[in-house]
Amino acid sequence: EAQVTQNPRYLITVTGKKLTVTCSQNMNHEYMSWYRQDPGLGLRQIYYSMNVEVTDKGDVPEGYKVSRKEKRNFPLILESPSPNQTSLYFCASSFPGRGNEQFFGPGTRLTVL
Amino acid sequence: KQEVTQIPAALSVPEGENLVLNCSFTDSAIYNLQWFRQDPGKGLTSLLLIQSSQREQTSGRLNASLDKSSGRSTLYIAASQPGDSATYLCAVKGSGAGSYQLTFGKGTKLSVIP
Secondary structure (H helix, E strand, O other), X not given: OOOEEEEOOEEEEOOOOXXXXXXXXXXXXXXXEEEEEEOOOEEEEEEEEEEOOEEEEOOOOOOOEEOOOOOOEOOEEEOOOOHHHXXXXXXXXXXXXXXXXXXXXXXXXXXXX | OOOEEEEOOEEEEEOOOOXXXXXXXXXXXXXXXXXXXXXXXXXXXXXXXXXXXXXXXXXXOEEEEEEOOOXXXXXXXXXXXXXXXXXXXXXXXXXXOOOOOEEEOOOXXXXXXX
């Protein structure tokens, strides 16, 4: 089944404790991206990747890191999480040759205490 | 910078009614527009994708139209059902060089009353 998976789905952590949210897609998509969703602010892009080893900042990159060492994986790293990073995070992927339709993962709900 | 607006923010209709959700965007230089459905606490499910060269797309009871020149799209839902209750989001992809970003509206929360 074609899908985007994220892990963990739920995470509660404390300020300053490094964490990684994994994202994996099995559709051989070139583009991958991370979004956060907050009440009243909607979905905002954090980082995106056009292909392996090619990444760039979205609208709200501060406090986040990403890497793209393999085509299927695009982990989101919070080196020193803070309470303002409490949010619902989504990973997405797409293939430019098919109209660039975006496929989203199920989301990761992160709470930073 | 692209801005996407969805009106109304919330809509409640009785089962069986046909309804229209609206999406407007400020920059007409788009590559495509995509409608999503989001259930509470869940991910986004793609409903329809309209390329900039297209006027509409249909899938079952859903029909999405695009008027790029006026910066508008509508999502028409025929014969609404309680299972259609969800938040509907539209997102626009820019057509500029190196534009890899989707800009989302804040959504319309739809409630279909049995």
